[in-house]
Amino acid sequence: MNDNEYLEHTSGSGDPIGVYTRLPLSYQALYLADQTAFHDYAFVVLNDDEAAEEAVHTAMLRVQDNWDELLVESNMQQQVWAIMRQTVEEYRQDREDRAAIAQGLDNYRQGLHRLNSEQGVFAALAALPPQQFDAVVLRYILHYKPQRIAWYMGISEQTVAYHCRQGKQRLEQAVPTLLKKNGDPRTGDRSETDTKD
Structure with missing residues (x-):
C-alpha cells in the first residue's frame, strides 16, 4: 500500500469500526x-x-x-x-481580540455606574438584559460592525440586529425625552457606516 491508497477497517457488514476515518x-x-x-x-x-x-x-x-x-x-x-x-x-x-472587546465592555459597564444623567439614560442602559446591553454598547457606543459583534457574541448578524432593535426600544421607552431632544434615531441613522472592524 502506498501514500495514495487509503486504509479502511471494516467489519463484515462493511461498516467502519471505531472512529477511523479514511486518511492517508x-x-x-x-x-x-x-x-x-x-x-x-x-x-x-x-x-x-x-x-x-x-x-x-x-x-x-x-x-x-x-x-x-x-x-x-x-x-x-x-x-x-x-x-x-x-x-x-x-x-x-x-x-486577544475577544479579550480587548470584553475589556471595553467591562470598562464601559463599570464607568456607567459612576455616571449621572438627569434623563435617566445611563440607568436605562444599565437595566438592559446582558445580550441587549452588549449589542447596543458594541454597536452604538463602541462602533463595532454587526459582523464583528456577531463573531464576539457567537450569534448571527440577524440576532445582533434584533438585540440592537430591542435595546433601542427599551431605551426609548425608559427615556422618552431622548426622541424629543435628539429626534428619532432611526431616521437618517448613519451608525451603520462609521464603525470599527
Missing part, C-alpha cells in the same frame, strides 16, 4: 509522530490546554486539505509547521 497512512504517521510537539507548541503560545487542542485540530484539518500539495514539497515538515504556526497565531490573535 503517511498523514496519520506525520500526525502521530508530531502530535506531542504540535500540542506543546500550541500550549506554550496559547497557555490553555483546550485552545491548544482546538488549534492543533484546525491546523491538522488544513494540512489534510492540502495533503496532496504537501506531498510534493521539498521540505514537507517545514510547510506543515508553517501551517501550524499560522493557525496557532490566528487563535492567539482571536483570543
Whole structure:
C-alpha cells in the first residue's frame, strides 16, 4: 500500500469500526509522530490546554486539505509547521481580540455606574438584559460592525440586529425625552457606516 491508497477497517457488514476515518497512512504517521510537539507548541503560545487542542485540530484539518500539495514539497515538515504556526497565531490573535472587546465592555459597564444623567439614560442602559446591553454598547457606543459583534457574541448578524432593535426600544421607552431632544434615531441613522472592524 502506498501514500495514495487509503486504509479502511471494516467489519463484515462493511461498516467502519471505531472512529477511523479514511486518511492517508503517511498523514496519520506525520500526525502521530508530531502530535506531542504540535500540542506543546500550541500550549506554550496559547497557555490553555483546550485552545491548544482546538488549534492543533484546525491546523491538522488544513494540512489534510492540502495533503496532496504537501506531498510534493521539498521540505514537507517545514510547510506543515508553517501551517501550524499560522493557525496557532490566528487563535492567539482571536483570543486577544475577544479579550480587548470584553475589556471595553467591562470598562464601559463599570464607568456607567459612576455616571449621572438627569434623563435617566445611563440607568436605562444599565437595566438592559446582558445580550441587549452588549449589542447596543458594541454597536452604538463602541462602533463595532454587526459582523464583528456577531463573531464576539457567537450569534448571527440577524440576532445582533434584533438585540440592537430591542435595546433601542427599551431605551426609548425608559427615556422618552431622548426622541424629543435628539429626534428619532432611526431616521437618517448613519451608525451603520462609521464603525470599527
